[in-house]
């Protein structure tokens with residue numbers, strides 16, 4: 001619990017310390033002022049909170065990877081196995097932007113164009129989520145979609161020691177097909193995918209086969225598409241990933257924390273391979289998880 005507390009509170013401190021210095025990209029002055037008010041109204045941490053030593057902390061992992069690679073799918077499965085929450089930044093953002101205020105509209109427009117949102121908004125949402133987790137005794141987390149820039153990674157590093165960063169990889173044409181095939185049930189929130197990937201490997205590259213993940217009949221008539229899963233916006237998100245997020249891979253690689261993992265197939269094939277790469281078994285949570293990287 002202390003670990004989550006430390007991240008959350010120190011994250012706030014770090015954010016508050018940098019809010020006024022860091023320019024907010026592409027935001028109108030009024031919207032920026034509104035965000036600053038919200039950020040500064042958050043509770044200030046005490047030095048003791050930040051310095052408190054951890055005990056009983058759970059795993060604190062990060063999932064990196066391009067849009068469509070399956071971060072949500074595998075982070076969610078691992079979170080159940082490791083008994084820690086899966087905190088998906090994109091979901092926090094989408095939930096927050098359901099309102100109709102001018103600021104929500106402006107941020108939704110930016111998101112739907114594939115742009116990153118300002119750090120202040122992101123830190124605010126993440127801190128709030130971690131505070132809620134702390135209140136219910138969460139001990140660790142798997143972060144998905146955060147950090148997405150070097151500056152976010154630096155703030156995270158200031159406030160907690162991430163144990164492991166799983167970097168999912170997949171070729172770009174497949175990423176695009178997976179994003180365009182993604183469907184979400186408007187009733188149960190289930191994630192599905194209509195894309196059928198069947199690529200014969202050339203020049204020694206392995207075949208890639210990913211069957212579609214079709215909805216059950218009860219969901220079939222309720223399929224929705226994310227507004228940013230259009231061809232144009234997916235390509236924009238991939239460009240943003242290369243420019244802003246790919247350097248985060250190197251940030252963690254240079255610290256010896258990055259585990260590259262090629263997503264070579266569908267879930268039934270990839271999930272056990274991922275567990276093997278992580279040296280985990282399905283029963284890990286019953287026995288107490290000891291993560292060891294495969295040598």
Ligand SMILES: Nc1ncnc2c1ncn2[C@@H]1O[C@H](COP(=O)(O)OP(=O)(O)O)[C@@H](O)[C@H]1O
Pocket residue numbers: 066067068089090091093110111112114115116117118122144145146147148149152228237
């Ligand atoms: N860490 C972050 N920093 C800035 N913006 C973010 C962050 N996480 C999510 N967002 C915003 O939410 C959108 C959707 O995020 P997500 O669902 O994680 O998408 P993806 O499928 O591209 O990984 C992003 O395109 C961006 O606008």
